[in-house]
Amino acid sequence: MDLDKTDIAILRCLQEDCRSSLRTIAAKIGVSVPTVSSRLATLEQLGIVNGYCASLNPERLNETSVTLTVKTRLQATEEVAKVLAKHEWARRIRMTRSGLIIIDATVVDRGDIDSILEDVAASPDVLDCQHFDGLRTVKETPLARVTDALTTTLICFQCKGPIKGEPIKLRMDERDHYLCCHSCEKLYLEKYKKLKAEA
Template sequence: MKLDNVDVKILEILQRDGRASFRDIAKKVGITTPTVSSKVAMYEQMGILKGFGAVLDTDALGEISILLSVKSKPSDVPKVADMLKEFEEVREVYLIGGSWVHAKATLTDSTHLNEFISALTKIQEILDYDYKAIVGTIKEESRAVLSEGINAVLTCFYCRKPMHDKPVKIKLDGKDHFLCCPTCVKEYKKKYEKLKKGI
């Protein structure tokens, strides 16, 4: 889906202020409130908009943030990244290719930091590690840089593969769902019905 001028404006407002009301957004962008509401629902369904979390200042909370690099055999990298992800302390995990995984972690104090590092050293697949405490944060912004014409890569709601061609759009309970092929449409509808009956 190509983002147009209106999408960019809405997403920019929300990225700056997750609490902006749909009414205020509608006024600023020059569209109706229901349009904003349905567009935001679509961004969420498409996975462009992942949530409206509060931004807490870890410095003000007296916490320690570290930049962490861990080394493993390249074949173990996915497994190590998965294990890192499971730590509550780990806030961000990045794959950069090769045998290193980079992460950012936040710890409450130095005892917590020591416990965390000792837990890491118990993971067999981790061959080496290095970390540096962050002593100052000069800039920290969400990474999405918005501009008109950006092609949002949708992932199929069923098989989760990125869809570079035009997705199949189906409406279920008044909401849009995007799928890559007729097979996924069929399977997705089955799964959707099952889930609905379960609720």
């Protein structure tokens, strides 16, 4: 699905300053506050907006950023990545098709790096592990690029799975709700009505 100009403008405002109020955003892009609010609810539900958090600078906190590359046995990449994800020091983990895991790690004490490497290398599924000390961050920007042409794969609001083909689109409370099939639609409507009755 293509995101329209309003969605894109909202994302841009928030990426610049996630503390912007709905009112500020509405005024800036020339739509009503309820429009911003309902659009944002949908963007959140689609997993496009993941959260709102301050961007803290680890260097100013005397923390050390390290990049680790972990080569795994091909069949075990996902399993190893899941185990690594449990560690506090692993801040961002990506898997590549070739069985490589790339980890952006942050250590509070530089001395921790050795024990982390030992720990990672101890897994029988890990073939190799390297680390690269970050010297200084030269550029740091949010990963998503808000261009003028953004598209997304719709996910079902009920089962959270990707919607293949035409979605079932319900218009309720001036918002669009997307469902993948009629059984999800039924469950979602039941849940939605119950939540509304409780509110």
